[in-house]
Amino acid sequence: MLPVPAVTIYPGDTISESMLKDRAFPENYRFRTAVVESPRVLAGKMARRTLLPGEPIPMNAVDDPKLVTRGAQTAILFEEGGLSIIGIGIPLQSGTLGETIQVKNVDSGRIITGRVQSDGRIRIGIQ
Numbered sequence: 001m002l003p004v005p006a007v008t009i010y011p012g013d014t015i016s017e018s019m020l021k022d023r024a025f026p027e028n029y030r031f032r033t034a035v036v037e038s039p040r041v042l043a044g045k046m047a048r049r050t051l052l053p054g055e056p057i058p059m060n061a062v063d064d065p066k067l068v069t070r071g072a073q074t075a076i077l078f079e080e081g082g083l084s085i086i087g088i089g090i091p092l093q094s095g096t097l098g099e100t101i102q103v104k105n106v107d108s109g110r111i112i113t114g115r116v117q118s119d120g121r122i123r124i125g126i127q
Contacts, residue, residue, distance in 0.1 A: 001025075002056050003039040009051040014065060015042045023054060034059045064096035067120045075121040076103055076114060089114075089122060 006021040013019075020039045035056040036042055045062040068074055068091045076089040089103035095116040103122050104111050114122035 002035060002037060003042060004055055004057065005051045005053050007053060009047045011047055011049050013047045015045050015047060015062065017043050025056070036062070066094045067097055067118070068095040068101065068116050068122065070094045073106070074103070076105065076112070077117070077121045077123050078125045079123070080125055086121075091122065095122075 001022045001024050003020045004023045005019060007019055009015060009019060017039050020042060022039075035058055042057065042062060044065070046065045047061065048063050049061050051057055051061060070091050070093050073088055073090055076087045078085040078087075088106045089112070090106060092102040092104060092111065095101040097116055097118055099116050100113060101116060101122065102111055102113055103124075112124050114124035117123050
């Protein structure tokens with residue numbers, strides 16, 4: 001039994017368990033790529049490509065949702081002790097929760113490295 005889409009899932013769609021159903025495959029059935037074996041793994045993930053109903057879902061066809069988009073202004077946050085500084089930056093790459101990415105500070109023009117936070121801000125400095 002493997003989870004398969006019950007409906008067509010398009011790139012960028014967030015996958016929920018209601019979009020999936022279980023389907024039995026013969027024991028001698030050979031998958032061409034590694035496939036997802038549990039619906040719990042898929043819940044909350046984002047489709048990277050179109051997923052067709054009834055077909056096994058390859059591991060490389062889903063990804064964590066991007067909280068930060070390349071080129072879209074976002075808040076950058078520096079906190080140390082009691083000091084908190086918030087600025088604006090332009091990410092040089094898209095990023096998921098906890099991922100370390102490079103961001104260009106709009107005010108100084110410097111490229112800095114930070115970690116993507118759950119609220120979509122990028123935290124810089126001591127991690």
